[in-house]
Amino acid sequence: MKSYDIKTDELVIAGSAFRSRLFLGSGKFSSIAAMNSAIEESGTEMVTVALRRVDLENPSDDLLSAVTGNKKIRLLPNTSGARDADEAVRLCRLAREMGCGNWVKLEVTPDPRFLLPDPIETLKAAEILVKEGFTVLPYINADPILAKRLEEAGCATVMPLGSPIGSNRGLRTEDNLRIIIGMSNVPVVVDAGIGAPSQAARAMEMGADAVLVNTAIATAGDPASLAGAFRMAVEAGRRAMLSGMPPEGDASASSPLDGLLR
Amino acid sequence: MKTFLDSVKNYSWGAVSERILSSTEDDVLRALRNGAADAEGIRALLSPAAGKYLDIMSALSAKITRARFGNTVQLYAPLYISNECSNRCLYCGFNADNDIKRVTLNEEQIREEARALHEKGFRHVLLLTGEDTRAVPAGSLRDAVEAMHSVFASVSIEVYPMDAEGYRSMTESGADGLTLYQETYNRGTYSAMHPSGKKSDYEWRLDAPDRGGMAGFRRIGIGALLGLSDWRTDSFFTALHALYLSKKYWKTQVLVSFPRIRNAPGGFSPPAEVADRDLAQLICAMRIILPDAGLVLSTREPARLRDRLVPLGITSMSAGSKTSPGGYSDTGLADGQFSVEDTRSPEEITAMLKKSGLDPVWKDWDRGFLH
Numbered sequence: 001m002k003s004y005d006i007k008t009d010e011l012v013i014a015g016s017a018f019r020s021r022l023f024l025g026s027g028k029f030s031s032i033a034a035m036n037s038a039i040e041e042s043g044t045e046m047v048t049v050a051l052r053r054v055d056l057e058n059p060s061d062d063l064l065s066a067v068t069g070n071k072k073i074r075l076l077p078n079t080s081g082a083r084d085a086d087e088a089v090r091l092c093r094l095a096r097e098m099g100c101g102n103w104v105k106l107e108v109t110p111d112p113r114f115l116l117p118d119p120i121e122t123l124k125a126a127e128i129l130v131k132e133g134f135t136v137l138p139y140i141n142a143d144p145i146l147a148k149r150l151e152e153a154g155c156a157t158v159m160p161l162g163s164p165i166g167s168n169r170g171l172r173t174e175d176n177l178r179i180i181i182g183m184s185n186v187p188v189v190v191d192a193g194i195g196a197p198s199q200a201a202r203a204m205e206m207g208a209d210a211v212l213v214n215t216a217i218a219t220a221g222d223p224a225s226l227a228g229a230f231r232m233a234v235e236a237g238r239r240a241m242l243s244g245m246p247p248e249g250d251a252s253a254s255s256p257l258d259g260l261l262r
Numbered sequence: 263m264k265t266f267l268d269s270v271k272n273y274s275w276g277a278v279s280e281r282i283l284s285s286t287e288d289d290v291l292r293a294l295r296n297g298a299a300d301a302e303g304i305r306a307l308l309s310p311a312a313g314k315y316l317d318i319m320s321a322l323s324a325k326i327t328r329a330r331f332g333n334t335v336q337l338y339a340p341l342y343i344s345n346e347c348s349n350r351c352l353y354c355g356f357n358a359d360n361d362i363k364r365v366t367l368n369e370e371q372i373r374e375e376a377r378a379l380h381e382k383g384f385r386h387v388l389l390l391t392g393e394d395t396r397a398v399p400a401g402s403l404r405d406a407v408e409a410m411h412s413v414f415a416s417v418s419i420e421v422y423p424m425d426a427e428g429y430r431s432m433t434e435s436g437a438d439g440l441t442l443y444q445e446t447y448n449r450g451t452y453s454a455m456h457p458s459g460k461k462s463d464y465e466w467r468l469d470a471p472d473r474g475g476m477a478g479f480r481r482i483g484i485g486a487l488l489g490l491s492d493w494r495t496d497s498f499f500t501a502l503h504a505l506y507l508s509k510k511y512w513k514t515q516v517l518v519s520f521p522r523i524r525n526a527p528g529g530f531s532p533p534a535e536v537a538d539r540d541l542a543q544l545i546c547a548m549r550i551i552l553p554d555a556g557l558v559l560s561t562r563e564p565a566r567l568r569d570r571l572v573p574l575g576i577t578s579m580s581a582g583s584k585t586s587p588g589g590y591s592d593t594g595l596a597d598g599q600f601s602v603e604d605t606r607s608p609e610e611i612t613a614m615l616k617k618s619g620l621d622p623v624w625k626d627w628d629r630g631f632l633h
Contacts, residue, residue: 029332090631111512
């Protein structure tokens, strides 16, 4: 059994290593300052920014420079708002041209109410983007087959949702998440719907490689403090997963050989 | 093809009004507990009985809004291209019978206005005209949209209703939003308020958002002019309309505005009063009925009231608005549509939002989405 050591435990995505397994979203904060303190307390090394929110032509754009100015974190531009593959691809190319790098969180969410991802357009866009040299982290519903198809298309991770964005409903898709985690050869990042540190911890206990949190932290009374709580929860869940935590509902006797040795 | 007209055929204004007035506190509590996205729930939350629960409704409304939209409010500015109009809407400053200074901006003047707004920080613009297709034919509107699409991240239009093909040409030119108020859903009042011109055709206007949905607008904003008819009944139909649009055109975000009219040039005074408290109830009710809809509050409302209403559920607001063509670069060019009550500058609005713990968002769209 692996022993857990925070100093050596690393998440590797497309050759880049991350110590923190907590990714943050940058939307919905009451101010850039509130976001910055949440980033700091969370210990995150990856922050996603909606391209539609930033002024790519303006290098001093508040939101963008807050993220790019922080050397501890990697900017992960996302395509939220894209309605189909064409729009998502166009936005990614634009972002790369404007110097945002070639990592993208692919979000194709044609329905503006629940922001649920379109599996068909997401796969289409992923295939194009991978060919064009992007490192693609797609946001998907918790669909194990789609996850495999995206892995085969060359995506760097899969990012299945726990429940709809902003719902704070936790891991409603748990059964499918477990299948995805069990089948995946790329890191699985549980994205969307995580509203409480306990839910983040649970995702990590289940074997998720990382979680992404936005709404819960951004709309908390004290975003920085809750970000700190999420950091601890993610570390606790990771440690538990690597500690041979006994499975749930296991009511077996203390030694499996009890009967034999009597 | 079935449209909204078909889906409201079975509702009579009088019966709806009556049922709203007779909604009980039990109905209100049921709607608050179980959600209100059906006729019964809508009636309950708009009823006089719900007035007693305004505290609970406003807390719930604010909670839903923060969870869904976060601590942000999006800012936009109207840009009037023309105040020439062939309609005679009794309440409107642009009424063809009004003796006002009229102008239709040329391309260079439109660009000048755009520059002025861009400099103030705006990245979302709403283009408006009167209804005069000789002054502003669809072709020049298309040119204006194209020109604005190269300046702003998002271009919406609030112009005369078009056929599906006309709307399609607008979306293809880069317009992503359509705003079109029915003014009132009461046919009798509608006829009285719009005695002549193309606008007197109630059904042509009622089904325009359907045509916009078919044309693929990303955002469609609707609303009733508050003050023309009983606000509760009008808002019942607005809510039904919004629910209908969001189910049918599921890729389109629906927005609801709350334009309250006041006295207008020509001696008009609104026949149905809407008190501040009513407006607050309406905004909260709409948020609970439509958790995902954009809710819009313009500079028609005075500063003090806006400051109180915005945190309840508003997701986008205008700032520093001028309602006359050329108003941002050359204030003497023409007269305005209505008088702006909240005259604060975008900086002042920004400061107010920040003080309320809300982040002003100037850009929440990218023209890169469109070709």
